[in-house]
Amino acid sequence: MARVLIAGCGDLGCRLADILTADGHKIFGIRRNVETLPDSISPIAADLFSQPPEIPENIDYVFYIVSASSHKDIAYYQAYVLGLKNVIQSLNGQNIKRLFFVSSTSVFGQNDGEVVTEQSATEAKHFTSQRLLEGEELAFNAPFPATIIRFGGIYGPGRTHLIDLVLKGKAHCMEGVYSNRIHSEDCVGMMSHLMNYDKVEDLYIGVDDEPTLTCDVYEWLADQLSVPQDIEHLEPTENSRAQRSNKRLSNAKIRATGYDFKYPSYREGYGEMLENY
Numbered sequence: 001m002a003r004v005l006i007a008g009c010g011d012l013g014c015r016l017a018d019i020l021t022a023d024g025h026k027i028f029g030i031r032r033n034v035e036t037l038p039d040s041i042s043p044i045a046a047d048l049f050s051q052p053p054e055i056p057e058n059i060d061y062v063f064y065i066v067s068a069s070s071h072k073d074i075a076y077y078q079a080y081v082l083g084l085k086n087v088i089q090s091l092n093g094q095n096i097k098r099l100f101f102v103s104s105t106s107v108f109g110q111n112d113g114e115v116v117t118e119q120s121a122t123e124a125k126h127f128t129s130q131r132l133l134e135g136e137e138l139a140f141n142a143p144f145p146a147t148i149i150r151f152g153g154i155y156g157p158g159r160t161h162l163i164d165l166v167l168k169g170k171a172h173c174m175e176g177v178y179s180n181r182i183h184s185e186d187c188v189g190m191m192s193h194l195m196n197y198d199k200v201e202d203l204y205i206g207v208d209d210e211p212t213l214t215c216d217v218y219e220w221l222a223d224q225l226s227v228p229q230d231i232e233h234l235e236p237t238e239n240s241r242a243q244r245s246n247k248r249l250s251n252a253k254i255r256a257t258g259y260d261f262k263y264p265s266y267r268e269g270y271g272e273m274l275e276n277y
Contacts, residue, residue, distance in 0.1 A: 008066035048083035080135035096144035152207035156184030183263035211248035
């Protein structure tokens, strides 16, 4: 049995705690408000952005799954830099087997439909990617091994933004632009898998098997929802292409570890969501 700390017990953190508890591990979770945490988590009430939290001894693994509260530089700094600094400081002296830091594929700046792997170049185009890369560097410089997981667009129960846009007739897309996504259950499945994988490396991309043209996703959703396919197709300008993410992310590395996706494409994931929508 491992003693696991989850810093940031939102949707993904709580889902991960349920999986790891079922596997027999002891879970500690950090959150400001711990009253609604599931029974699978031993609560640690703390504000990661104010001071280093008090963490129990003999922690084996750490998952840092904190999200920015708003699209502002200060919020990204707090979530991906300051909070992580405080957690690492609190863990000083402990024999941590591995820290898992949840990042984002937005740190990849490619925008011409290129295939992107873990070896592809990153680019701090905006404060968002800059802060994410700062956090990754902090994790790699921690006094214990670290693994970065860069997730693509996360969807799943409670994350119905695309469905809502299609239903309201507000969906629009740029022609020829690829998007990449991963179901929330595969996010936590990947994290659990990597914690138990004996040859874990320092960086993984977390996306499903199928990079897809955004327009195709909207049109498929409209067909499944039986609503008019009046998706507005926009012809991208040179400037909009430069600003827009447009890449085909590869999941070959996580696939090579033996991880089997529950939702290998958007059709399986959104299909199940629509059954219960």
